[in-house]
Amino acid sequence: MAGPRGEYRKSAERRSQILEAAFAVFARSGYTSSSVSEIARAVGMTQTGVLHHFSGGKIALLRAVLERRDARAEQLLAGRSGRDVLTGLLEISRTQVVQRGAVQLYTVLAAEATDPDHPAHDYFAKRFERIADAVTAALAEVDAAGGLREGVDPRRATMHLLALTEGLQLLWLNGLDVDLVGDVHRYLNTLLRTPLELPDPPPAPAAPTPPGAP
Incomplete structure (x- = not known):
């Protein structure tokens, strides 16, 4: 039982790291001028590795970054x-x-x-x-x-x-x-x-x- 939970935790941590990298890249370059490969390099992964966690590619990353930001504000107003x-x-x-x-x-x-x-x-x-x-x-x-x-x-x-x-x-x-x-x-x-x-x-x-x- 410890194995799957450990893998799930590592996967969640990796997703969080990718989102932080996407946040930084989008903030610096905007959506149009950025790329999944740039985000992958920022987090020390391959582009394939990033897409394993976000199969929708750059659009999926964009939506996840925006939703993460808004969720914090909506929690405060709940x-x-x-x-x-x-x-x-x-x-x-x-x-x-x-x-x-x-x-x-x-x-x-x-x-x-x-x-x-x-x-x-x-x-x-x-x-x-x-x-x-x-x-x-x-x-x-x-x-x-x-x-x-x-x-x-x-x-x-x-x-x-x-x-x-x-x-x-x-x-x-x-x-x-x-x-x-x-x-x-x-x-x-x-x-x-x-x-x-x-x-x-x-x-x-x-x-x-x-x-x-x-």
Whole structure:
């Protein structure tokens, strides 16, 4: 029994290594200019070895990388509603600040995917629609509880929020002095009757225990 479990664990670890390599290659070169062989070299494998784990080739790798990134954000928002969703959006923005590579990857691929023939075109279109619907629903819940300022339309406010977030990320990647968390926080508070508290930053990871320490 130990053998199969060990093989499964090694396979899962290998898939994770391949995805990390694909992430780095896509972030650096974009989808169109990258190749499975480049990803294979980055992880010290043959192209055949990579395709053993991702039989759909570069498209399968692209989808797996995107889904992995989105799963982390969706886990953070799971079970939330109303104002709690808005707080979750701020928490996601805070994680972006320390994940420049992820933001760069997303921005490069989102731009490429505006081409209807790009393999990620439908993925991004559905992703934007899914996010817009979720944020609109959260703002509508806040509005139903009397929490939005007079004249704020949940759908229009959502479109403005998405445009702000996407634009800030692009400016930040290009070296401009923007506040990914603070600027989104300030915009959200222009919509709300009661200001939203800025969430505390996550605790810093604990320092490793020195060898021989009690």
